[in-house]
Amino acid sequence: MKILLVCAAGMSTSLVVAKMKKSLKPEEADWVIDAIPAESFETEIDNYDVVLLGPQLKFKKNQLEEVAKPKGIPLEVINMADYGTVRGDKILEFARQLYQNK
Amino acid sequence: MQKFMEKLEKFLNKYLMPLSDMVNRSQIITAIKEGMISTLPILLLSSAIFIFAFFPYMSQFAPAVDAWLKNTLRPLIPATLGMLAIFVIFGTANSYSRLRKIDSLFGIVVAFTSFMMITPFSTTTEVVVNGQKVQNALVTGVIPTANLGATGIFTALIVTILSIKIYSFIQNKNLVIKMPESVPPAVAAPFLSTIPIAITILVFLAVRLLMELTPFGTVQNAIYVILTKPLLGLGGSIWLVLFLIFIQQIFWFLGIHGTSVTLIAIWKPVATVLMAANLDAYNAGQPLPYILTWAFMAYMVHCKLSPIAALVVFGKSEQAKTIGKVALVPALFNIHEPFIFGLPVVLNATLLIPWLFIEPLQIGIAYLLMVWTEAIPVLPMPFTLPLFFQGVLSTNFNFWSIAITAVMFIVGFVLWVPFIKILDKQMLAAEQENTTK
Numbered sequence: 001m002k003i004l005l006v007c008a009a010g011m012s013t014s015l016v017v018a019k020m021k022k023s024l025k026p027e028e029a030d031w032v033i034d035a036i037p038a039e040s041f042e043t044e045i046d047n048y049d050v051v052l053l054g055p056q057l058k059f060k061k062n063q064l065e066e067v068a069k070p071k072g073i074p075l076e077v078i079n080m081a082d083y084g085t086v087r088g089d090k091i092l093e094f095a096r097q098l099y100q101n102k
Numbered sequence: 103m104q105k106f107m108e109k110l111e112k113f114l115n116k117y118l119m120p121l122s123d124m125v126n127r128s129q130i131i132t133a134i135k136e137g138m139i140s141t142l143p144i145l146l147l148s149s150a151i152f153i154f155a156f157f158p159y160m161s162q163f164a165p166a167v168d169a170w171l172k173n174t175l176r177p178l179i180p181a182t183l184g185m186l187a188i189f190v191i192f193g194t195a196n197s198y199s200r201l202r203k204i205d206s207l208f209g210i211v212v213a214f215t216s217f218m219m220i221t222p223f224s225t226t227t228e229v230v231v232n233g234q235k236v237q238n239a240l241v242t243g244v245i246p247t248a249n250l251g252a253t254g255i256f257t258a259l260i261v262t263i264l265s266i267k268i269y270s271f272i273q274n275k276n277l278v279i280k281m282p283e284s285v286p287p288a289v290a291a292p293f294l295s296t297i298p299i300a301i302t303i304l305v306f307l308a309v310r311l312l313m314e315l316t317p318f319g320t321v322q323n324a325i326y327v328i329l330t331k332p333l334l335g336l337g338g339s340i341w342l343v344l345f346l347i348f349i350q351q352i353f354w355f356l357g358i359h360g361t362s363v364t365l366i367a368i369w370k371p372v373a374t375v376l377m378a379a380n381l382d383a384y385n386a387g388q389p390l391p392y393i394l395t396w397a398f399m400a401y402m403v404h405c406k407l408s409p410i411a412a413l414v415v416f417g418k419s420e421q422a423k424t425i426g427k428v429a430l431v432p433a434l435f436n437i438h439e440p441f442i443f444g445l446p447v448v449l450n451a452t453l454l455i456p457w458l459f460i461e462p463l464q465i466g467i468a469y470l471l472m473v474w475t476e477a478i479p480v481l482p483m484p485f486t487l488p489l490f491f492q493g494v495l496s497t498n499f500n501f502w503s504i505a506i507t508a509v510m511f512i513v514g515f516v517l518w519v520p521f522i523k524i525l526d527k528q529m530l531a532a533e534q535e536n537t538t539k
Contacts, residue, residue, distance in 0.1 A: 008359040011486060012439035015432055039136055042200075055443055056359035063127060080357060084444025086428050 002032040003095045005078075006041055006064070007054035016054075016078075019088025020095075042067055050099050051075040052091065055083050074098045129201040130263055131367055137194025137259070138371050141186060142482075145374075148183040148381065149481040151175050156384075158499035179385050184247055186378050187254030191217055194262045202270040208295040209266050212302050216265035217258055219306040220313075220321035221249055249322050252378030256333065257325045259371070265302050272298040330375075337372030338394045340469045344462045347402075351458050357448040370396060377482060384480050394469070397479035400496035401468040401506060403436040404489035405461045408514025409453075410441050412522040419529035421445070422522075435486045445525075452528060456521045463517070464510045471509060477502035 003020070007013035013035035020033050036044050038057060041064055045051060051068055053061060058077045068075040076098055082090045155175045160168040191213050199209025225246040229239040249257070277297050281290040309321060318324035336342060346364040353360030377395035384390065410433045414426035422445075429441035447453050472478055479496035487495070489511070493503030 007439075008362045012432065012437045015437070015440070039139070054359075054439070055357055055448075056354075056439060059358050080443045080446060080448060084428075084440050084442065084446055085424065086440055086444075 001028075001050065001095070001099055002048040003034075003092075004044060004048035004051045005033070005035045005054065006038050006051060007035065007057060008038060012056075013054050015086055016083065016088060016091060019086050020092045021088070023089040023092045038064075045071065045073060049073065050095050050102075052095060052098075053077045055080040072102070074102045129198065133194050133198035133201060133263065134259055134371055135367055136197035137190050137262070138374055140193025140196070141189045141374070144182045144186065144189050145378075145482045146484065148179060149483070151178050151182075152381070152384065152481055153495065153498065156498055176385075180247065183378060183381055183385070184251045186252055187217075187250050187258040188214070190255050190258045191262050194259060195266060198263060198266050199270075202266060204266070204270045204273060205291065205295065208299065209269070212269045212295075212299050213262040213265050215299070215303055216306040217261045218245075219303055220257075220261065220310045221245060222320050222322070252375050252382060253326060253330060254322065255371075255375045255378070256330045257322055260325065260329075261306070265306065268302045268305055269295075269298045272301050277301070333372055334376060334379075334392070337369065338376055338392050340394055340466070343369065343394065343398075343469075344466060347462045347465055348458060351461055354442055355448060355454065355457055357443070357446075365399075373398075377480075380478075380480055390478060390480065393473060393478055395479070397482055397496050398469075398472075399485065400479040400483050400492040400503075401472070401510065402465055403485050403492060404433075404507070405464045405510065405514060406438040406441065407433045407436075407489065408460070408464070408511055409456070409518040409522060410438070411511075412515055412518040413441075413445070413526075416519060416522055417526050419526050419533055421529045421533070422526050434488050436488070437486065450525070452525045453521060456518055460514055460517050464514045467513060468506055468510050471502075471506045475502035475506065476500070477506055479503070 005013040005017055017033050017035045024031055032048075034044075034048075038060060041051075045068060051064070051073055053064065053075065055077055061075070061077055065075055076094070078091055078094065081087075082094070155172050157168065157171065160171070192210055195210040195213035196206045199206035202209075223245055224240060224242040225244055226238055226240050229236050229241065231239075248254075273295070279293045279296055281293055313319065313321050313324060316324070318327065343365075346369055350360035350364040353363055373394075373396035376392045377397050380390045380392050380395050380397070410426065410429050413422055414430050417423055417426050425441065425444045428444055429438070432438070432440055442448060445453075447457060477493070477497045477500040479493065480498060481496050483492050483496050489507050490504055493507045494501070497503045
């Protein structure tokens with residue numbers, strides 16, 4: 001699975017990405033997890049299966065969903081507390097569920 | 103209190119969310135923002151050149167090396183910083199074309215040509231003929247570089263947005279030369295854009311000719327007098343910055359990335375022009391024309407380290423200790439989301455008052471100290487550079503910047519401590535209640 005995290009500059013989210021990668025199971029070793037700034041969202045989205053949004057960008061959700069929905073790519077805002085405490089394991093689990101439920 | 107917070111959240115969601123959505127969805131603001139962001143590599147490069155060309159104390163200790171560095175590196179400045187308006191055209195046109203769904207190559211072509219259409223290819227200046235100075239000589243066959251640097255940025259933005267608007271309007275009206283389907287697309291594409299490009303450029307020719315009838319003479323001059331000058335005055339005002347910071351804090355309190363909808367969306371375009379004008383003056387060895395520019399971010403980026411440090415020093419509850427641990431290191435690199443969303447600051451009534459007022463106060467103090475000590479940041483820095491380095495490098499080794507950064511941090515720290523202690527007590531009480539249950 002390929003997971004895309006979007007935030008304002010791609011900086012704070014890269015912290016989360018590092019933690020998420022640590023929580024990957026051995027059989028998930030080939031998964032791709034990347035962080036990008038919102039500006040490059042439209043050019044990058046096609047390469048991913050799931051999109052997670054930093055909570056600071058929840059106001060952009062509707063706008064980004066207009067792009068993601070027609071492509072059938074699930075997009076959700078990360079839980080604020082998990083994001084703030086950089087709980088890579090919980091956020092990864094959230095991504096797995098999103099992917100399964102799509 | 104709970105009720106008040108709910109009301110406040112509802113009120114802010116009702117009025118602020120649509121506003122941030124509007125700022126965010128406006129294609130023009132997005133294009134301008136992305137256009138300005140695209141100049142970052144050029145600005146950082148020129149900033150690195152400045153550090154070497156004006157290496158501190160080099161002119162006293164090794165004048166030969168200093169002169170060699172200056173002579174070798176200086177040609178880089180007019181080709182990068184001196185052409186900033188052109189880079190702004192490329193970046194903005196590229197972004198705006200994408201948003202208007204037209205081919206971005208032709209978007210850039212039409213924007214650049216329209217800009218050149220209103221640029222005079224002559225200048226009135228002082229020249230030397232046979233060793234004699236001649237005043238007010240008209241030189242033709244040149245493009246005055248003054249129009250292509252920092253002061254040309256507003257003209258560049260206006261022309262780019264208008265020209266692509268006209269271009270895409272005509273193309274959508276289907277006023278195009280259509281080729282039979284057997285013609286390969288690569289051959290047909292230039293024909294498709296011929297009429298829209300031609301009409302757009304003719305519009306700007308008409309504007310140029312009309313402007314020649316007015317006292318302004320050129321479009322560049324008119325935009326400078328009517329728009330650039332007043333905007334630069336406003337953009338250089340500390341009150342505008344403090345107001346935007348206050349609004350930024352409200353947005354963050356709601357969990358929205360406040361910096362990107364206030365400082366970056368509204369202030370950055372103007373502040374970048376101010377910064378580039380300062381860099382030009384600095385390069386020419388002239389006094390700085392502006393005090394407050396985008397480079398001032400070197401002092402602004404680390405304000406939120408103060409409450410995080412207070413949390414680490416005084417936090418006794420589990421929550422405070424956990425968040426302090428997660429938030430401290432990113433905060434040294436000016437990333438504060440773990441603190442804002444982890445503690446959380448978002449919708450946390452205990453923290454509302456300090457959150458709204460301490461940061462503007464820190465920045466106001468920094469501004470006063472900066473004016474007083476003349477430790478004015480000139481060079482743009484990447485925002486993740488840790489505090490102290492930000493100030494020292496941005497002011498090109500003015501060591502007053504260390505004192506300013508320290509004062510900002512300490513004032514913020516001292517003011518935050520009582521509020522952090524109250525919050526910590528609340529969290530501690532909640533934790534004890536949970537364990538006894």
